Amino acid sequence: MITYTKPPHPREYRLVFKNVDRVGWDASLQCYLRDGGYQDLQKALTLQPNEVTEEVKKSGLRGRGGAGFPTGMKWTFIPPHNTQPVYLICNGDESEPGTFKDRYILHQDPHQLIEGMVIAAYAVGAHVAYIYLREEFPEAARILTHAIEEARSQHFVGENVLDSGFNLEIHVHRGAGAYICGEETGLIESLEGKRPYPRLKPPYFPAALGLYMCPTIVNNVESLCHVKHIIARGGDAYARLGTPRNTGTRILCVSGDVIRPGYFEIEVGKLTMRELLYDVCGGPRNGRSFKAVIPGGSSSKILRCDESFSLKNPDGSERLLGFWDIPLDFDTLAACGSMAGSGGVIVLDDSRSMSWVLNNLNAFYAHESCGQCTPCREGSAWMKKISARIVAGEASPQDVATLESIAYQIDGRTVCAFGEASSWPVEAILAKFRDEILADTQTAIDRQPQHPEAQAQRRFLTARGSAP
Ligand SMILES: Cc1cc2nc3c(=O)[nH]c(=O)nc-3n(C[C@H](O)[C@H](O)[C@H](O)COP(=O)(O)O)c2cc1C
Numbered sequence: 002m003i004t005y006t007k008p009p010h011p012r013e014y015r016l017v018f019k020n021v022d023r024v025g026w027d028a029s030l031q032c033y034l035r036d037g038g039y040q041d042l043q044k045a046l047t048l049q050p051n052e053v054t055e056e057v058k059k060s061g062l063r064g065r066g067g068a069g070f071p072t073g074m075k076w077t078f079i080p081p082h083n084t085q086p087v088y089l090i091c092n093g094d095e096s097e098p099g100t101f102k103d104r105y106i107l108h109q110d111p112h113q114l115i116e117g118m119v120i121a122a123y124a125v126g127a128h129v130a131y132i133y134l135r136e137e138f139p140e141a142a143r144i145l146t147h148a149i150e151e152a153r154s155q156h157f158v159g160e161n162v163l164d165s166g167f168n169l170e171i172h173v174h175r176g177a178g179a180y181i182c183g184e185e186t187g188l189i190e191s192l193e194g195k196r197p198y199p200r201l202k203p204p205y206f207p208a209a210l211g212l213y214m215c216p217t218i219v220n221n222v223e224s225l226c227h228v229k230h231i232i233a234r235g236g237d238a239y240a241r242l243g244t245p246r247n248t249g250t251r252i253l254c255v256s257g258d259v260i261r262p263g264y265f266e267i268e269v270g271k272l273t274m275r276e277l278l279y280d281v282c283g284g285p286r287n288g289r290s291f292k293a294v295i296p297g298g299s300s301s302k303i304l305r306c307d308e309s310f311s312l313k314n315p316d317g318s319e320r321l322l323g324f325w326d327i328p329l330d331f332d333t334l335a336a337c338g339s340m341a342g343s344g345g346v347i348v349l350d351d352s353r354s355m356s357w358v359l360n361n362l363n364a365f366y367a368h369e370s371c372g373q374c375t376p377c378r379e380g381s382a383w384m385k386k387i388s389a390r391i392v393a394g395e396a397s398p399q400d401v402a403t404l405e406s407i408a409y410q411i412d413g414r415t416v417c418a419f420g421e422a423s424s425w426p427v428e429a430i431l432a433k434f435r436d437e438i439l440a441d442t443q444t445a446i447d448r449q450p451q452h453p454e455a456q457a458q459r460r461f462l463t464a465r466g467s468a469p
């Protein structure tokens with residue numbers, strides 16, 4: 002029987018986080034082997050590489066890094082008659098605000114990741130793999146480097162892995178610390194020793210033209226850990242966890258205005274928003290009420306707690322789904338106009354000013370834009386300047402319209418998805434909390450009632466019927 006220093010909630014299903022906070026557990030190989038470690042690798046090596054990929058496809062695993070792309074399908078995108086080296090990269094950048102799951106795997110269960118990576122590398126034919134870590138994870142780099150050496154000493158990594166004839170070197174690489182290094186092509190540029198300017202897709206889809214222009218599979222830490230459990234159970238059995246099309250478990254990181262924030266591994270789609278925020282996280286704090294939730298990391302569109310969504314049933318008919326009944330899966334959150342993203346659930350109660358939230362997000366994206374393309378470089382900085390004016394009570398209602406127009410001019414017009422990541426929060430907050438943001442522009446009017454712009458604002462608000 003497993004005991005934990007911080008016991009999981011009864012609604013959790015611990016698979017990847019089985020050993021996180023486990024009493025008597027440490028990151029050593031000895032500890033991992035006592036628990037049956039590397040047996041799934043042994044099993045995988047008895048299969049052909051394409052059979053391993055087939056199991057991952059059957060499992061229905063979707064990437065846990067942000068986009069939710071099917072992992073097995075990604076692996077099959079390596080060109081069929083490829084003669085170049087294939088690389089596997091574990092994305093350990095964990096840079097999406099609100100996300101704090103991969104670090105626990107890296108710190109407490111490094112061999113689970115290494116085992117998953119060796120199996121994945123075997124499936125895709127990679128003989129060199131990298132674990133790319135954000136600069137802020139020096140302890141993870143130390144733990145992983147040691148764990149790889151331990152694994153090498155027992156022939157789980159290196160030449161002729163477990164006498165199978167398969168060779169694999171795994172290197173730990175530390176970035177210099179930038180959000181954009183989490184974007185897979187920016188990561189690849191950084192790994193090549195360059196400034197992390199993302200590459201255009203197409204043509205630079207990593208599976209075809211990745212590291213050193215060779216086929217490269219980039220997967221998130223959590224995704225790679227799931228591979229081991231898929232081999233252990235078999236793809237079909239794994240797919241019975243969670244819900245159809247949204248299989249397995251995933252780790253949700255809940256932060257913000259709840260009584261019990263933290264990480265929770267749940268079966269995908271088996272918990273609703275209400276169950277997560279009230280049953281698992283204990284509800285709002287200090288007698289307040291919930292206002293809004295950013296469900297999948299800061300880049301995902303915000304949802305109001307009093308919203309309802311009109312969704313299509315498989316037979317084409319429509320149904321109304323209230324915010325609280327949203328099952329936490331990829332497809333429903335997308336149908337509600339947001340996304341499950343990286344699993345970072347940021348909760349806001351009614352004490353939060355949406356202008357402040359907007360400015361906080363804008364400040365992050367303006368700081369992190371890599372600067373390669375104009376709409377993102379200039380637009381993210383403009384958006385931040387405007388929202389800072391709103392927070393300072395120095396903005397006009399026209400500023401709100403300008404802000405919205407900038408967001409829509411960034412969205413879809415940039416080299417990488419950072420463009421959407423920075424504009425979606427603005428679009429969603431302005432669409433859903435417009436009156437609150439406009440009310441904050443009121444302060445400027447109150448300060449200088451005779452100013453021509455203040456008079457224009459007053460006319461604007463009077464026409465909308467929202468002047469005080
Ligand atoms: C701006 C930006 C930041 C990203 N940051 C991360 C990150 O920190 N970690 C991560 O795994 N994926 C991140 N991604 C997604 C990766 O580009 C890539 O899709 C992912 O690593 C693929 O792994 P998966 O298929 O296992 O999810 C980011 C994407 C964008 C656009």
Ligand code: SF4
Nearest residue numbers: 371373374377415419
């Ligand atoms: S969208 Fe932003 S982060 Fe992405 S390449 Fe362009 S400037 Fe860089």
